[in-house]
Amino acid sequence: MSLAFLIGPLAIGGIAAVLAGIISVVDSIVNNYGECKIDINSGQKSLTVTGGSSLLQLLAQERIFVPSACGGRGSCGVCKVRVLSDVGPILPTELPYLEEEERENGTRLSCQIKVKDDMDIEIPEELFNIKEIRGVVEEINDMTHDIKEVRVKLIDPPQLEFKAGQYAQLESKPYGKIKEPAQRAYSMSSPPHDRDHLEFYVRLVPGGIVTTWTFEELQEGEKIRLIAPIGDFHMRDTDALKVMIAGGSGMAPIKSIVLDMWEKGDTDKPVWFFFGARTRKDLFYTEKLKEIESKWENFHFIEALSEPTPEDKWDGEVGLITDVLDRYFKGEMNTNGKPMEGYLCGSPGMIDACIAVMTKNGIPEDKIYYDKFA
Amino acid sequence: MNPPPVNLAVLLFASVFTSNILLANFLGMCSFISISKDVTSSNGLGMAVILVLTVTTAVNWVVLRYVLIPLGLVYLRFIIFIVVIAAVVQVLEMVIERISEALYIALGIFLPLITVNCAILGVSLFMFIREYSFVQTVIYGFGSGVGWWLAILALSTIRQRVEKAPVPAGLKGPGITLITIGFMAMAFMGFSGMLQVQ
Numbered sequence: 092m093s094l095a096f097l098i099g100p101l102a103i104g105g106i107a108a109v110l111a112g113i114i115s116v117v118d119s120i121v122n123n124y125g126e127c128k129i130d131i132n133s134g135q136k137s138l139t140v141t142g143g144s145s146l147l148q149l150l151a152q153e154r155i156f157v158p159s160a161c162g163g164r165g166s167c168g169v170c171k172v173r174v175l176s177d178v179g180p181i182l183p184t185e186l187p188y189l190e191e192e193e194r195e196n197g198t199r200l201s202c203q204i205k206v207k208d209d210m211d212i213e214i215p216e217e218l219f220n221i222k223e224i225r226g227v228v229e230e231i232n233d234m235t236h237d238i239k240e241v242r243v244k245l246i247d248p249p250q251l252e253f254k255a256g257q258y259a260q261l262e263s264k265p266y267g268k269i270k271e272p273a274q275r276a277y278s279m280s281s282p283p284h285d286r287d288h289l290e291f292y293v294r295l296v297p298g299g300i301v302t303t304w305t306f307e308e309l310q311e312g313e314k315i316r317l318i319a320p321i322g323d324f325h326m327r328d329t330d331a332l333k334v335m336i337a338g339g340s341g342m343a344p345i346k347s348i349v350l351d352m353w354e355k356g357d358t359d360k361p362v363w364f365f366f367g368a369r370t371r372k373d374l375f376y377t378e379k380l381k382e383i384e385s386k387w388e389n390f391h392f393i394e395a396l397s398e399p400t401p402e403d404k405w406d407g408e409v410g411l412i413t414d415v416l417d418r419y420f421k422g423e424m425n426t427n428g429k430p431m432e433g434y435l436c437g438s439p440g441m442i443d444a445c446i447a448v449m450t451k452n453g454i455p456e457d458k459i460y461y462d463k464f465a
Numbered sequence: 466m467n468p469p470p471v472n473l474a475v476l477l478f479a480s481v482f483t484s485n486i487l488l489a490n491f492l493g494m495c496s497f498i499s500i501s502k503d504v505t506s507s508n509g510l511g512m513a514v515i516l517v518l519t520v521t522t523a524v525n526w527v528v529l530r531y532v533l534i535p536l537g538l539v540y541l542r543f544i545i546f547i548v549v550i551a552a553v554v555q556v557l558e559m560v561i562e563r564i565s566e567a568l569y570i571a572l573g574i575f576l577p578l579i580t581v582n583c584a585i586l587g588v589s590l591f592m593f594i595r596e597y598s599f600v601q602t603v604i605y606g607f608g609s610g611v612g613w614w615l616a617i618l619a620l621s622t623i624r625q626r627v628e629k630a631p632v633p634a635g636l637k638g639p640g641i642t643l644i645t646i647g648f649m650a651m652a653f654m655g656f657s658g659m660l661q662v663q
Binding site for chain 2: 117
């Protein structure tokens with residue numbers, strides 16, 4: 092039997108193998124950048140890492156979690172850090188995410204920068220506190236027809252310190268057609284003094300990877316992974332009148348802030364909390380807030396429905412939250428001349444509309460703090 | 466193997482002008498048309514083509530001469546050439562990234578694009594058909610690259626002017642570009658009376 096027919100496939104295989112070998116040899120020689128030192132915030136922390144990977148990856152290896160919503164693909168523009176050493180010009184993949192000012196002060200996307208040499212970087216100090224957390228789901232409660240409350244007991248570390256208003260990245264596990272874990276941001280709805288638990292409101296987003304997982308797969312007793320605490324949305328310690336607005340599951344960080352102030356006895360400044368929903372069945376946690384309102388003189392809780400149905404028998408505020416807000420600014424809130432601050436959490440559309448109403452009624456734009464659903 | 470008796474200088478001139486890979490053989494059209502909107506990118510892509518063409522044709526010549534011909538596998542040249550080109554481009558990309566960041570940004574990002582450029586495979590196949598020697602192959606590969614670079618640079622500058630011209634609506638974009646390329650090809654055919662290399 093002649094084996095001549097084997098020569099062709101073998102030759103192709105052999106050549107491909109040789110080429111693959113050359114590529115991997117070149118890769119290990121050329122892409123070997125040895126040990127590189129990363130100096131963070133001029134000496135605050137110094138890391139020694141093996142070069143050749145992206146800055147984002149290497150920092151994560153060293154347990155410094157720069158927030159990244161897309162997981163390092165260069166499509167969200169969140170993982171910005173300031174790079175003080177020269178790492179070459181800004182790449183075309185970074186350009187769309189950098190403002191003029193950032194381009195000049197050395198801000199870069201850490202997922203796009205390869206660590207090839209020692210480098211100095213600057214990151215916000217809070218990032219040092221961001222930890223990887225393991226917890227177990229203690230309870231899942233239905234708050235409304237499309238919002239669930241997930242209560243997580245912390246295992247490692249057993250307690251977490253955070254500022255009311257901050258958020259966590261909740262990691263889903265692979266399920267069905269989704270083969271990779273995914274991370275999404277959810278604000279803590281529990282107050283910081285509940286040290287060994289975290290609570291979140293998860294609203295079902297049709298087609299959403301993590302929300303669908305929470306609604307259909309996640310079970311009580313299941314162990315999950317989180318990265319927290321992240322974000323700079325928190326109560327500013329001033330005497331200004333606080334105007335807080337939440338829409339739907341945007342209740343979470345505001346609730347955490349209100350419970351935190353109440354617990355700490357930080358009750359001398361006026362707080363107006365507007366909660367907007369569509370119909371009565373979209374309202375939740377309002378009884379507890381009304382109870383707090385009855386005990387806390389300076390706290391005012393206003394719930395407003397934009398489209399109450401006849402069955403709702405609603406006799407409270409009606410209208411878009413922006414209209415209700417505007418009425419209160421002109422009427423009951425009695426704001427004339429007082430310093431004010433705004434705190435907002437909800438959909439981007441709601442936030443932009445509320446910012447417009449707030450600035451019109453005398454809250455300076457830099458005193459309006461918000462957490463947009465991305 | 467009897468290399469054709471061609472003067473090297475003549476071969477270089479011919480591959481750049483009279484047998485321009487783009488305008489005489491119409492190879493490598495896709496990136497030629499899509500990238501030529503912008504002069505800087507055209508220049509970068511052209512340079513990358515020069516580098517890749519020179520290196521891959523030389524490597525393919527070695528593979529052809531010392532592997533395919535002795536084993537009687539010349540009929541596999543299409544597959545082998547493509548595989549070699551893909552691998553060489555990979556290695557080039559890594560090396561360039563290491564050597565110079567500036568060069569990587571100017572050339573490197575175009576390299577994966579070039580792997581699938583038919584001009585690259587075309588030049589390797591012409592090198593085989595015309596039975597060039599190694600030195601002739603290197604000159605031919607380099608010359609073809611320069612020819613491609615010259616053509617895309619010329620087209621991109623022409624397109625910048627055409628952009629501001631009152632072109633009929635239906636011909637805007639690729640339409641007027643193809644017509645422009647046709648004129649360029651005719652102009653280059655003027656060279657072919659001077660000398661021919663086949």
